[in-house]
Amino acid sequence: MYTSQRQLRQNESPISSPSRSSQPSSGTPSPLSGSPASNHSYGRDMRGMVGIDIPANEAAPERVKSSDTLYFRPKKIYQMEHEHPSRSTLVQLHSKPHPDDFASSYKNANADAGRGGVESGKSCGKQPLHTMGAEYVPDLDFTKLVDDWQKSSDDFYEFRNSATPQVEIKNDSKGNYELWNSPEAILGRHQLRRDSFSQGNSDSMSPEGSLLSRDLYSNVKPIPLPRNSQPIFTPLSNLEAERRSSYTTSSNNNSITQSNKLPFAKLKYSLPIQGTTVPASFDSNVSSLNFLPTTTLSTLSELQLSPNAMVDLIQKLPRNFLNLPYSQRKKVMIEYAPHQDYKALMSLVKKFMLTSSKSNFSLTGFVNNAPATEVTTTNSNNNFQNASRNQSNNGNDNNANARPPQRSRHGSIASQFLSSFSPSMTSIANMNTNSLSGCASGSVRPDDKGMEILGHRLGKIIGFGAWGIIRECFDIETGVGRVIKIVKFKGHAKIKRQVLREVAIWRTLKHNRILPLLDWRLDENYAMYCLTERINEGTLYDLVISWDESKRSKISFAERCKMTIFLILQLLSALKYMHSKKIVHGDIKLENCLLQKGHKKSEWKVILCDFGMSCHFDDKHPYRNDTKDKSINSSKRSRNESGEETSLVKYPTTNFLPDELTNDFDVNEDLKYQFKNRKYDSYTPKKVASSSSYSLKPLNSPSSSSSNLFHKPASQPQPQHRYPFHGRHNTTVFPNLGPEPSKYIGSLPYASPELLKYSDTRRSKSVDLHIYDSPDSSQSEISAASLSSSNSSSTSSTGNASMNTKPGVAKNSPSSSLIDEPCNTSPLGPASDIWALGVMLYTILVGKLPFNHEFEPRLRSLIKSGEFDRISLAQVCKYDKKSTEETMFQGLYDTVIGCLTIDLDKRWSLERIEEVFQNEIKLNESIYDDNDL
Numbered sequence: 001m002y003t004s005q006r007q008l009r010q011n012e013s014p015i016s017s018p019s020r021s022s023q024p025s026s027g028t029p030s031p032l033s034g035s036p037a038s039n040h041s042y043g044r045d046m047r048g049m050v051g052i053d054i055p056a057n058e059a060a061p062e063r064v065k066s067s068d069t070l071y072f073r074p075k076k077i078y079q080m081e082h083e084h085p086s087r088s089t090l091v092q093l094h095s096k097p098h099p100d101d102f103a104s105s106y107k108n109a110n111a112d113a114g115r116g117g118v119e120s121g122k123s124c125g126k127q128p129l130h131t132m133g134a135e136y137v138p139d140l141d142f143t144k145l146v147d148d149w150q151k152s153s154d155d156f157y158e159f160r161n162s163a164t165p166q167v168e169i170k171n172d173s174k175g176n177y178e179l180w181n182s183p184e185a186i187l188g189r190h191q192l193r194r195d196s197f198s199q200g201n202s203d204s205m206s207p208e209g210s211l212l213s214r215d216l217y218s219n220v221k222p223i224p225l226p227r228n229s230q231p232i233f234t235p236l237s238n239l240e241a242e243r244r245s246s247y248t249t250s251s252n253n254n255s256i257t258q259s260n261k262l263p264f265a266k267l268k269y270s271l272p273i274q275g276t277t278v279p280a281s282f283d284s285n286v287s288s289l290n291f292l293p294t295t296t297l298s299t300l301s302e303l304q305l306s307p308n309a310m311v312d313l314i315q316k317l318p319r320n321f322l323n324l325p326y327s328q329r330k331k332v333m334i335e336y337a338p339h340q341d342y343k344a345l346m347s348l349v350k351k352f353m354l355t356s357s358k359s360n361f362s363l364t365g366f367v368n369n370a371p372a373t374e375v376t377t378t379n380s381n382n383n384f385q386n387a388s389r390n391q392s393n394n395g396n397d398n399n400a401n402a403r404p405p406q407r408s409r410h411g412s413i414a415s416q417f418l419s420s421f422s423p424s425m426t427s428i429a430n431m432n433t434n435s436l437s438g439c440a441s442g443s444v445r446p447d448d449k450g451m452e453i454l455g456h457r458l459g460k461i462i463g464f465g466a467w468g469i470i471r472e473c474f475d476i477e478t479g480v481g482r483v484i485k486i487v488k489f490k491g492h493a494k495i496k497r498q499v500l501r502e503v504a505i506w507r508t509l510k511h512n513r514i515l516p517l518l519d520w521r522l523d524e525n526y527a528m529y530c531l532t533e534r535i536n537e538g539t540l541y542d543l544v545i546s547w548d549e550s551k552r553s554k555i556s557f558a559e560r561c562k563m564t565i566f567l568i569l570q571l572l573s574a575l576k577y578m579h580s581k582k583i584v585h586g587d588i589k590l591e592n593c594l595l596q597k598g599h600k601k602s603e604w605k606v607i608l609c610d611f612g613m614s615c616h617f618d619d620k621h622p623y624r625n626d627t628k629d630k631s632i633n634s635s636k637r638s639r640n641e642s643g644e645e646t647s648l649v650k651y652p653t654t655n656f657l658p659d660e661l662t663n664d665f666d667v668n669e670d671l672k673y674q675f676k677n678r679k680y681d682s683y684t685p686k687k688v689a690s691s692s693s694y695s696l697k698p699l700n701s702p703s704s705s706s707s708n709l710f711h712k713p714a715s716q717p718q719p720q721h722r723y724p725f726h727g728r729h730n731t732t733v734f735p736n737l738g739p740e741p742s743k744y745i746g747s748l749p750y751a752s753p754e755l756l757k758y759s760d761t762r763r764s765k766s767v768d769l770h771i772y773d774s775p776d777s778s779q780s781e782i783s784a785a786s787l788s789s790s791n792s793s794s795t796s797s798t799g800n801a802s803m804n805t806k807p808g809v810a811k812n813s814p815s816s817s818l819i820d821e822p823c824n825t826s827p828l829g830p831a832s833d834i835w836a837l838g839v840m841l842y843t844i845l846v847g848k849l850p851f852n853h854e855f856e857p858r859l860r861s862l863i864k865s866g867e868f869d870r871i872s873l874a875q876v877c878k879y880d881k882k883s884t885e886e887t888m889f890q891g892l893y894d895t896v897i898g899c900l901t902i903d904l905d906k907r908w909s910l911e912r913i914e915e916v917f918q919n920e921i922k923l924n925e926s927i928y929d930d931n932d933l
């Protein structure tokens with residue numbers, strides 16, 4: 001078999017095999033010849049860099065040779081190894097040949113070889129020499145190699161992207177909107193948010209903590225959604241493995257192959273085995289918005305290697321391990337871990353060495369200074385106890401002071417490993433033995449990666465909001481991945497009140513289309529931690545981006561309409577539930593609708609999250625329009641009574657629960673459930689779903705086994721979230737939270753006209769604009785600064801106001817004592833949620849916001865006028881089927897118009913929307929059947 005290994009090596013990222021870049025080819029132009037990664041380019045560049053002129057008439061082979069002289073090679077290697085990741089990414093991108101070109105050229109050549117037998121490179125026929133090398137490697141499946149390489153290149157590209165700090169352009173729009181979409185505003189928000197959340201937290205500021213780009217309103221072309229992330233099975237080259245280890249972050253899809261499992265890990269670690277209980281984050285198809293580099297913890301979990309096991313391994317290594325030549329390190333590693341990926345392990349060990357200098361932890365200091373009692377209290381410190389014990393028992397390490405300078409600076413490799421989980425062991429001891437706030441004053445923060453909260457180890461940041469950061473986390477016992485939302489308030493009483501209110505409301509919401517609050521903890525002086533399930537497939541925002549604008553829609557209009565109805569019906573269910581509890585969400589938008597995908601689209605689930613803007617509304621709320629449409633309500637009642645019609649009007653997903661009956665989970669049941677699963681079963685969401693005693697009954701039994709989107713089989717997977725911890729660590733006392741933020745605007749493009757008008761009125765009467773319109777922490781800081789002297793009086797007056805007024809009434813404003821405000825009724829009620837729902841519907845269908853303008857006042861007036869592009873909407877919803885005059889999805893069109901109606905008396909209710917949607921399904925039955933997903 002003929003191979004073009006050299007070509008393959010050249011076409012690999014030059015970073016991965018810089019020393020193999022010689023090209024023994026003729027001057028035949030390479031498809032890559034224009035690439036900066038090609039050898040020709042390197043040859044020219046390198047000489048140019050050292051001031052050597054390259055004769056224009058010099059033959060290409062000569063140029064190539066010159067690039068491979070001993071003189072140039074070290075410099076080239078140096079360059080490649082030190083290239084900035086983003087530049088490398090570009091090189092990788094541009095140097096990559098078209099897969100088809102390359103693979104087909106090889107395949108053709110291979111076919112030729114097959115016909116002609118094993119001969120010299122000449123048998124490649126018309127294949128240019130550069131694509132067909134002259135090396136014969138027995139038993140090498142070159143096609144597979146190329147395919148694997150292509151996969152790894154794709155993933156590596158994603159890795160590079162994720163390792164490259166990205167500029168966040170996220171307009172969560174809770175802030176002041178004066179220049180809400182301008183670059184300055186964006187930068188300003190970044191700065192403020194960084195100041196607010198990061199405060200020197202290198203993790204937050206690192207690429208993996210980089211802010212997320214998810215701004216629909218940005219002029220920047222959205223990042224395309226990533227493809228399904230397949231694990232890479234191709235082992236890395238040595239150089240690549242080491243290169244990656246030099247990054248402070250690594251990739252979700254990085255070097256660790258599934259075949260490279262550490263056997264001893266299985267014996268020692270509680271992390272579950274791949275495929276059943278590996279945290280969902282590892283194999284998830286995350287959106288670009290959530291696609292961030294993994295942490296060390298994640299890498300370990302991919303290896304299914306526990307910190308303990310890693311420590312054990314590190315303890316066995318010779319003290320001078322990192323100073324050994326590569327071949328010896330490899331030998332040692334293979335000796336101690338014979339059946340696993342020595343490269344990955346070596347990378348991991350080296351990574352700890354490289355990052356250890358950032359740590360303020362020194363095992364020496366710890367062993368000598370830390371009282372033993374500090375680390376003997378909790379199980380979670382076992383790792384660290386083991387490490388210190390082992391260090392103490394190790395004759396070589398007995399006298400820490402006798403260590404060579406390098407060792408005393410870096411500590412042992414084991415200690416570096418441990419310190420990668422936390423910069424301070426002492427702080428961890430405090431963290432686990434004392435209140436969380438005990439850590440906040442030290443150099444380490446309790447919300448840092450690697451810290452333990454609510455029985456979970458914190459991992460990477462996967463989301464940023466105006467209020468908090470979202471970190472993945474892993475159950476200490478089972479390794480199951482979940483998520484913790486961390487809202488830091490520190491000294492800001494207003495933010496603290498706000499998050500307390502969020503938790504107070506969130507904990508009461510138990511519905512299978514609402515993200516569950518599994519547990520929470522309040523660190524009085526620092527932050528609120530909310531444990532919840534992780535939903536892996538991004539948000540509806542991501543989905544819409546992937547569908548693109550309707551002009552360039554990636555899916556047919558029929559499918560777009562059908563999926564919109566299917567998804568929004570789920571959201572309706574959640575909203576109806578909330579409204580029935582007299583709670584308005586207040587921040588309905590695409591980004592707050594998490595998406596959990598199943599194997600089939602009919603299994604997709606929309607989960608509503610973010611209750612930071614939620615508040616109660618008065619039962620007699622004038623804008624509670626969901627009860628206004630009496631005709632719809634009465635028709636619904638009669639329909640239910642008749643029973644017959646129910647089967648015609650199909651519910652979108654049969655595992656929906658009647659809210660009032662089964663959505664409230666019994667806490668005792670939850671605890672039993674938790675006990676059962678955590679004691680005897682390795683916890684997996686799927687297992688739980690199937691074995692759960694909460695088997696969710698379909699609302700309407702399916703009449704057939706059709707897999708139609710709206711005729712779902714009873715055996716469909718159940719929602720994965722459950723309540724294993726509900727309130728387990730709850731010690732929070734919810735004091736009188738004061739007035740609800742009834743006049744805050746969640747996200748400006750989704751804000752209803754009545755909300756804006758009300759806000760305008762208040763703006764004109766108040767100089768304290770920030771307090772009204774911006775619960776954003778950064779704005780709060782501004783407000784707090786400007787009101788520092790009156791802050792306490794404001795707070796106390798707030799408390800008084802709350803005692804005298806009903807929630808949802810304007811004079812309950814936190815700053816009511818500061819202004820002479822009119823006693824207007826708050827416009828924030830169900831109608832505002834419905835308006836926002838209309839904005840969402842439009843955006844999903846058309847692929848762009850109905851109201852959008854860079855200039856905030858213009859945007860506000862657009863919303864208040866209710867002007868939006870209906871033609872685009874009509875094109876999507878009212879297309880002609882098969883060029884007939886038949887109008888499709890008229891009801892969907894009408895619904896959007898109905899939601900985006902300024903007149904509150906005419907704005908549609910949730911019931912009406914639901915009914916129309918169900919009728920749409922019925923009317924368009926043939927489409928659903930035709931396009932069954």
Ligand SMILES: Nc1ncnc2c1ncn2[C@@H]1O[C@H](COP(=O)(O)OP(=O)(O)OP(=O)(O)O)[C@@H](O)[C@H]1O
Nearest residue numbers: 172463464465466467468470483533534535591610
């Ligand atoms: N359980 C989860 N699983 C996966 N991703 C999540 C989860 N919860 C939140 N996210 C991601 O994090 C982002 C921010 O979360 P959330 O909206 O709760 O924070 P926030 O501070 O209230 O943000 P904002 O108010 O600006 O929308 C979400 O848009 C989503 O992309």
